[in-house]
Amino acid sequence: MTIRLRTLAASLMLAAASAASAASAASAASAASAAQTPPAPVHLPPGIAWQQGDVNAAFALAKASNKPLLLFWGAVWCPPCNQVKATIFSQQAFKDRSSFFVPVYLDGDSESAQKLGERFKVRGYPTMILFQPDGTEITRLPGEVDPARYMQALSLGMNATHPVRQTLASALKNGARLKPDEWRMLADYSWDTDGDLPVPAERIAETLQTLASHARADHAPAEALRLELKAVATAAVGEPKQTGTLDKTAALAAVGEVLKDPKLSRSDFDVLVASPAEITAYLSAKDTPARNRLVKQWDDALTVLAADNSLSATDRLSALDGRVSLARLDAPKGAPLASPLLDTVRQQVAAADKATTNVYERQSVISAGADTLTDAGLLDESDALLKAELKRSPAPYYFMSGLASNAKARGDKATALSWYQQAYDASNGPATRLRWGASYFSGLVELAPDDAPRIQGLATSLLTQVGQTPNAFYGTNRRALTKVVTRLAQWNKGGAHDSTVQTVAKQLEGICSKLPAGDPQVAACESLLQPVKA
Structure with missing residues (x-):
């Protein structure tokens, strides 16, 4: 997403x-x-007893009922928020699980929402925070993953014996020895929306790579790879600009390992589709064999992901847009893309538009489709898609x-x-x-x-x-x-x-x-x- x-x-x-x-x-x-x-009025998927309005009352309810509290901070217009509603909150598994915690929805336009956002150190939409019954923050859940991974992260948080802040402190020590579930919580933690952990925003990449190194040493290879991917993605995008030194050799090895293995690529698709061109440019020099190999590997992996029907339409379009960004990486500015890729963009966006009927998912799919058309240089077709949606959205x-x-x-x-x-x-x-x-x-x-x-x-x-x-x-x-x-x-x-x-x-x-x-x-x-x- x-x-x-x-x-x-x-x-x-x-x-x-x-x-x-x-x-x-x-x-x-x-x-x-x-x-x-x-x-x-804010419409949410049915079947979940969302608490809205009085957040303090919701925390009191959580304490009285001895249940965790899940806070969802979102906005009506936000495509990723609507994607979460369509792909996670609409799932029966999530609805069934919601009876075991107090679900709270806080819309960014509701009364006192922005003041509450500062109280909870919210940075952007969507943010999902899991709290203990006493109000202690446990973890922040990822909004960009598929339902299965989300439900795993939710379960780990609900069963955690201590907050992720405490887990992080242990994991950063040399010779760290954590339980497998603790490494999984760190690997799936929503670092993009973090505002609670004692890690300066400009040192997140360095911290993630340290965690990756410690996870490898503690026999958690899958989590180590995911943490390494997140480290290099954070460094490459640079929002905010990262300080400290990242081991690019280790990062490149992790990227290569994930790209060549379809199962790993599928598992970590959310990181792979997000910023492939930026990471490629960060890890390799222009006009070198290393750059060409990395672009080819990444494009091959994204081609598979863009056709993977186990992913949502938005995620498949994001993979396709990643292919477009790689094709533009070293091309002259304004140069047209190859016809086969343009044809694929037109066909896949049109198919996603036609197949998506859920009102929440359309807000996400049309956004992703229009972005992909624009990035491919098809501005008129992007305009047509957007204008057609104005009356529906x-x-x-x-x-x-x-x-x-x-x-x-x-x-x-x-x-x-x-x-x-x-x-x-x-x-x-x-x-x-x-x-x-x-x-x-x-x-x-x-x-x-x-x-x-x-x-x-x-x-x-x-x-x-x-x-x-x-x-x-x-x-x-x-x-x-x-x-x-x-x-x-x-x-x-x-x-x-x-x-x-x-x-x-x-x-x-x-x-x-x-x-x-x-x-x-x-x-x-x-x-x-x-x-x-x-």
């Missing part, structure tokens, strides 16, 4: 400054109204963002801005609107930097929404606002737009002044003022 959230784009055709000002005023009024509109603004990205790739600024604005106007829920508003703002500053009235109008609109949003300075809300003020400061480099920026700063200052004294949000709000004041 490795689905990328593309950088997004929207707004109407560029016009004269007076028309743009009018449009900005209208957009501001629309946003002020929409900010008060609650998000659409519960979150069409997500796909409008993809249309904006395609228009931007063509160099069509007006159409890109149009889709940016449409996506923002269609978005629903406080956190979602701030996220999409920040994307629209970035697109506007980048694609129409001379349209000061429009930029000021959108900034005013967003801050009006902020003033009406409780907990606006927590979690993804704060990150969206940071993106806006950073772009605003960059736009004003050299002082060309001082009057506009100071107007925005004054509005933000007014919002900060209305926060209750002693509220942690005061410091967060005032820190956002610094870039625009400077």
